[in-house]
């Protein structure tokens with residue numbers, strides 16, 4: 638099952654969760670659906686409140702306005718507009 642691209646692992650408050658995302662669902666939407674409570678505000682890629690560290694894999698973002706090139710290079714992603722791009726993607730909200 639680990640080959641599933643839409644299966645993302647998230648870490649928050651030192652707990653790890655696996656989320657199977659729906660078709661157009663973002664990591665943030667998936668997290669809310671399973672009842673965890675990540676930080677967010679604008680939900681549109683501007684404020685960077687939802688920023689997380691990409692621990693493994695890759696996150697693709699649609700309409701990123703908030704994150705600079707440097708932060709992307711350092712491995713951060715915005716989860717409100719982010720979806721896993723490859724299988725085995727893991728993000729960490731604690732590591733920001």
Ligand code: FES
Pocket residue numbers: 676677678679680681682683684685686687688703715716717718
């Ligand atoms: S909640 Fe504002 S950038 Fe994601």
